[in-house]
Amino acid sequence: MPFLALGLSPALVHAAGELGFATPTPIQTEAIPAILQGADVLGAAQTGSGKTAAFALPLLQRLQDGLAADRQQAPRGVRALVLVPTRELAAQVGDVVRSLAQALPQPLKVAVVFGGVSVNPQMLALRGGADVLVATPGRLLDLARQNAVQLSTTRLLVLDEADRLLDMGFAEELTHVLALLPPRRQNLFFSATFPADVQALADNLLHDPVRITVEATETSEPDIVQRAIEVDPARRTQLLRHLVKEQGWKRVLVFVATKYAAELVAEKLYKAGIYATAFHGDLSQGARKQVLAEFKNEQWEVVVTTDLAARGIDIAKLPVVVNYDLPRSAVDYVHRIGRTGRAGETGLAVSFVSAATEAHFRLIEKRQGMALPREQVAGFEPSAPAATAAAPAPAGTGGIKGKRPSKKDKLRAAAAKGS
């Protein structure tokens, strides 16, 4: 079904085409007509499903209708508010909304605010209101307290990645923000998962919503090839360098356990002739933005990061993700590998496994309902075969929370010691 059949204006269909969106994704097919009709929407969908355009396109169309009257009624007001958990996602969503809005006959004002940067330019940007405001909750509240933003006439609210918003401890901020909004408004609620607190928030917020579920497996699983390579911890950087060169990997996102490791691994790779840099929470917002932009432009072959980059960040055409250090949990594993194989692209997710982390990886596999064959790369064979050892993960990789060696693990460890 083409975008036009969903009820979008030709200008917005054209704008979608300009971004390379020829046919709508499943969530777009379901969400766009419902949002255009003014319904509340509850979307169970992950980043990668096309959910941003699923709300941005109809949101922009709805704003166009009645825009002049709205502006006259509340010249300093915000007409649509999109709440997101992180600065990166705010910038990303802001970019999509801006690109789409450019195509509209009446120009729309799109503002983006988040913490960690100076508040003054954001206050200036919000003078005279905004048609769309994309914001993280903390900074939005700061601005509201300083009277720099007016939400009493907001017609449309989007909560993007609601589970992450709550995960990051924004529950209280959300309550305060919701109290500033008028009771009559359209609510669009997106979340990848629905634990009890997220469900309760959705129940509280939404009125008779249209429910849309996009199975994560439908979009991500078939596109990502997962591999596990056995290697001694001390040789991981060399193996990574070897793989980048030998496999001709052009853009690789490498996950490590700590910011320090991110710096260290990036530096070692760089010295070994690979264009590698680190990306983590200690970098300034400007530096993070720059690294992402340069990575997207293929100026970096490898970006080494912590779990900061595991969620929400969308780097189109990212072919390879490497778990240099294993993630702490199966959920983090899913988020990490989900950075690749997005929007129909194929992706490769490689995990480095050692004797010390084998048991930890097996647990991740079990939670994922999969069992990957262990591979070895010639010249990088581990000194102790990982599959026979079952020691708990070392502190650096952080064991799965609550994981203790099972009876079987202990027996195996004892057998390994005795042999």
Ligand code: AMP
């Ligand atoms: P999202 O789930 O919004 O983070 O989008 C994931 C990726 O899918 C982004 O790279 C979008 O540019 C891309 N995308 C969104 N909608 C479409 C579409 N209809 N056709 C192709 N790609 C899309």
